Amino acid sequence: MGFSNTGLMPSLLQAVAAQGYSEPTPIQSAAIPVILSGEDLMAGAQTGTGKTAAFALPILQLLSSDAASGQPRALVLAPTRELAQQVYRSFVAYGKQCDLRAALVYGGASINSQLSALADGVDILVATPGRLLDLIGRGAVELSQIRHLVFDEADRMLDMGFIDEIRRILKQVPEQRQTLLFSATFDPAIFDLSKTLLKEPKLIEVDARNTTAALVEQMVYAVDADRKRELISYLIGSKNWHQVLIFTRTRQGADELASEMCKDGLKTQAIHGDKSQGARERGLEAFRSGEIRALVATDVAARGLDIDQLQYVVNYELPYNNEDYIHRIGRTGRAGGSGLAISLVSPAEEYLLEEIETMIDRKLPQQWLPGFEPDPSKPVNTPRKSSPGAQKKRARDRALGKSGKPGGRSGGRNRRRR
Ligand code: AMP
Numbered sequence: 001m002g003f004s005n006t007g008l009m010p011s012l013l014q015a016v017a018a019q020g021y022s023e024p025t026p027i028q029s030a031a032i033p034v035i036l037s038g039e040d041l042m043a044g045a046q047t048g049t050g051k052t053a054a055f056a057l058p059i060l061q062l063l064s065s066d067a068a069s070g071q072p073r074a075l076v077l078a079p080t081r082e083l084a085q086q087v088y089r090s091f092v093a094y095g096k097q098c099d100l101r102a103a104l105v106y107g108g109a110s111i112n113s114q115l116s117a118l119a120d121g122v123d124i125l126v127a128t129p130g131r132l133l134d135l136i137g138r139g140a141v142e143l144s145q146i147r148h149l150v151f152d153e154a155d156r157m158l159d160m161g162f163i164d165e166i167r168r169i170l171k172q173v174p175e176q177r178q179t180l181l182f183s184a185t186f187d188p189a190i191f192d193l194s195k196t197l198l199k200e201p202k203l204i205e206v207d208a209r210n211t212t213a214a215l216v217e218q219m220v221y222a223v224d225a226d227r228k229r230e231l232i233s234y235l236i237g238s239k240n241w242h243q244v245l246i247f248t249r250t251r252q253g254a255d256e257l258a259s260e261m262c263k264d265g266l267k268t269q270a271i272h273g274d275k276s277q278g279a280r281e282r283g284l285e286a287f288r289s290g291e292i293r294a295l296v297a298t299d300v301a302a303r304g305l306d307i308d309q310l311q312y313v314v315n316y317e318l319p320y321n322n323e324d325y326i327h328r329i330g331r332t333g334r335a336g337g338s339g340l341a342i343s344l345v346s347p348a349e350e351y352l353l354e355e356i357e358t359m360i361d362r363k364l365p366q367q368w369l370p371g372f373e374p375d376p377s378k379p380v381n382t383p384r385k386s387s388p389g390a391q392k393k394r395a396r397d398r399a400l401g402k403s404g405k406p407g408g409r410s411g412g413r414n415r416r417r418r
Pocket of ligand 1: 020021022023024025028046047048049050051052053
């Protein structure tokens with residue numbers, strides 16, 4: 001079905017055509033009519049599915065037929081500045097022909113330009129929670145006119161500990177409103193939050209819960225931890241890959257890897273939370289334009305990165321939080337393109353792989369690259385997770401030898417060649 005069947009008005013149909021979108025994605029086909037009808041919505045859609053347009057387009061339409069007040073009438077909350085920027089850019093791009101003003105506020109950047117943007121009057125506000133509260137505290141914005149409230153990547157907001165901020169923001173927002181909650185994954189915490197936020201929501205899931213993007217090929221290379229850097233440089237060089245997004249668990253790890261890869265002759269930069277906003281944006285721009293070949297990022301820094309036709313994502317280290325795996329590989333295979341997600345798994349990380357496989361309910365094809373086979377005589381130091389809850393306990397139990405084998409998987413590493 002084309003966009004004309006979604007109920008969007010002609011100026012928005014022109015806007016999507018100008019973006020080169022010929023068909024709505026499944027989340028857009030399902031969500032746009034529901035949002036236009038004014039109902040609450042809980043949508044399971046990971047990044048790359050077109051979810052931003054799925055809420056931005058109908059909100060632009062609803063606001064166009066409603067009188068402006070100078071104060072925001074739509075509020076989109078996003079966990080990170082990168083995601084907030086991406087959402088804001090989408091509103092601006094799709095709303096070119098609408099007489100509506102959008103503003104973007106996020107932490108880690110000067111508040112003055114944000115104050116003056118708000119003073120000019122705004123219809124759509126895209127915000128990270130902390131900075132929004134700061135601005136409310138200064139009397140720079142008020143939320144009493146909000147008609148549409150969107151939680152983008154709600155699972156991530158909870159993971160990042162924003163629940164208190166969310167509660168404080170909710171106190172400022174009218175009861176009478178439309179609420180839309182988008183989340184890549186659903187777990188009990190999300191359902192709990194949804195009960196307090198949404199009224200008789202329509203539930204839309206474009207993929208089965210917790211599944212990985214369908215067009216992303218997932219591969220696992222078993223390799224010793226101390227040979228990962230050599231292996232990744234070899235893969236990028238020998239296969240002539242460009243625009244490779246690489247994930248590490250720590251900021252320091254990201255910096256070290258980027259500098260080592262530069263020594264290998266591969267232009268690489270790192271982005272993470274210790275870098276200034278300007279440095280992160282410059283790194284991203286260099287990556288987008290192809291000036292650098294690889295970008296090393298931590299999970300938080302990579303949220304919201306929207307890079308067209310990103311083909312390669314590498315998990316240099318597996319994430320402690322399983323759901324980050326889905327978010328990471330969702331950076332590739334976007335909006336119908338194909339992608340390759342490679343995980344470099346050391347023997348000590350095998351239990352993390354096992355947990356990911358349980359979550360996505362499939363085994364991942366594994367291989368050893370000749371010359372990089374794991375050395376069975378090396379000791380295995382299983383890392384401990386720092387994330388809360390059951391995962392942490394399982395990791396601790398393993399490390400203490402209370403359950404499972406060192407390295408985690410039954411059959412041990414020798415069964416891994418397939
Ligand atoms: P999102 O899931 O919102 O992060 O969107 C992922 C990417 O899909 C973005 O680069 C959008 O520009 C693109 N996109 C959104 N809707 C469509 C569509 N209907 N057809 C093609 N690309 C789209």
